[in-house]
Amino acid sequence: MSKLVHVAVGVVLRSDGKVLIARRPDHLHMGGRWEFPGGKVEAGETVQQALTRELHEEVAIEVKGLRPLTEIRHEYPEKTVLLDTWWVTEFEGEAHGREGQEIAWVDLSALGEYQFPDANQAIIEAIQADWPA
Numbered sequence: 001m002s003k004l005v006h007v008a009v010g011v012v013l014r015s016d017g018k019v020l021i022a023r024r025p026d027h028l029h030m031g032g033r034w035e036f037p038g039g040k041v042e043a044g045e046t047v048q049q050a051l052t053r054e055l056h057e058e059v060a061i062e063v064k065g066l067r068p069l070t071e072i073r074h075e076y077p078e079k080t081v082l083l084d085t086w087w088v089t090e091f092e093g094e095a096h097g098r099e100g101q102e103i104a105w106v107d108l109s110a111l112g113e114y115q116f117p118d119a120n121q122a123i124i125e126a127i128q129a130d131w132p133a
């Protein structure tokens with residue numbers, strides 16, 4: 001039986017309507033695919049704290065405003081993830097990949113051109129349904 005991994009995921013929305021994606025390092029689970037930045041919620045953290053910490057660590061932005069978007073549970077062969085996904089509606093700083101990862105700001109209509117992990121199709125549908133955020 002695979003364990004359930006609680007993941008905080010941020011869909012960062014810029015004032016020009018583009019959202020932030022980052023390319024997962026090759027050696028990680030789902031390496032090479034694009035993702036919405038985020039990571040595992042650690043013991044003792046709220047999901048909001050985890051998301052704020054992960055976005056600082058991964059893409060160097062300071063989260064100032066969050067709103068829930070969706071929760072997606074997805075079973076991969078090796079693990080099951082709960083993608084606790086939030087709109088990041090306000091932030092400070094200029095995003096860059098602090099772990100060497102490529103990043104991109106993309107229009108909603110262009111998200112389909114990028115390869116994401118399988119669980120992300122449901123996130124993209126939720127973004128479309130909740131747009132404009």
Ligand SMILES: Nc1nc2c([nH]c(=O)n2[C@H]2C[C@H](O)[C@@H](COP(=O)(O)OP(=O)(O)OP(=O)(O)O)O2)c(=O)[nH]1
Pocket residue numbers: 007008009028029030034035036037038039040041054081083117118119120
């Ligand atoms: N961050 C993120 N993770 C995703 C997305 N879609 C998806 O299936 N996942 C999966 C991949 C991973 O199995 C898991 C997230 O774990 P992670 O590797 O980002 O965790 P982390 O940043 O805490 O990394 P680490 O410290 O454990 O190396 O969720 C997504 O859009 N964003």
Ligand SMILES: [Mg+2]
Pocket residue numbers: 037038039040054058
């Ligand atoms: Mg991560």
